[in-house]
Amino acid sequence: MAVWIDENGMIVRPAEQASIERSPARDMEIPEGIPDRLKLMIGEVKKIPDDSAAYRAALLDWVRNGAASAYAMTPDEVVAASRPTSNDTSLAGACFAMGEHLHRTVGHDAAVPYWRRAHALDPDNWTYKRQAWTLVTTPEGATENDLMQGPNDVYEGNWLDDVLAAGGGDNYYVRANLERPK
Amino acid sequence: MILNSLRVPAAEFSAVTGWDAKPEGMCRGEVCVPAPGALDNGQVNVEVAAARLGMPVVHDSDHGVWSLGAATATGRTLATAVARFPSTLIDAMGRGFDFASLRGRRIIMIAWASW
Known part of the structure; x- marks a missing residue:
């Protein structure tokens, strides 16, 4: 999870799933001879969505463009995008x-x-x-x-x-x- | 927030929860929730503030501690986009790190666990 905070101390993206690198686990071959439970686990891990390329691009855009970045949210958008709580x-x-x-x-x-x-x-x-x-x-x-x-x-x-x-x-x-x- | 008492210095309550006890109520950034009786002689009456802010309170009577949940009054984790800068963080080497020293720079704060 990551949060982006700008130069003025304002959150511009609230806590969200964040990765800039594709996990090697996504592409690993499931080894033969391992316990069935472990095979199933690896299979589910491989299904976990990978948004690392898009997230990395968004992050770089913000680094380059600051407040002008399309990925920097307004204060109202930040609050609305933060996790619902109950x-x-x-x-x-x-x-x-x-x-x-x-x-x-x-x-x-x-x-x-x-x-x-x-x-x-x-x-x-x-x-x-x-x-x-x-x-x-x-x-x-x-x-x-x-x-x-x-x-x-x-x-x-x-x-x-x-x-x-x-x-x-x-x-x-x-x-x-x-x-x-x- | 772990508490040993249901009366907490206002500054301590603010530092941990982000909510400031003011005459007009419990405030975070531009958002204020009326909370008569929450501030008393510089102390926050946690029961009153928690009720107004929708903060659940868990009590462990065996060990004399309370755990205060996050505010639910706004229905979102964040009530404002104004970041709260903790006074001190501990770095990987166990040394204090002044988070406020990053003011004026763009910050990416990442939370990660080894499991």
């Missing part, structure tokens, strides 16, 4: 933050009920889910996070099943609107 999504954010706080200050078990509630309130939020999943599926002492985030005993969901339930990798995130707004 009591449920805000409450989910408060629960997630409470979980983060308790995870740091008390311990992991204290965080779990709040993260479960955040998942239920805002089921489309991958940040809340993946942060929680990776903490229970990464083996103790591992040097890297477990990216598979598979079925576990702590949370109802997991990466693959939740992605499939949400419509697959094609719907993984809300794409940035890079149509020229003016």
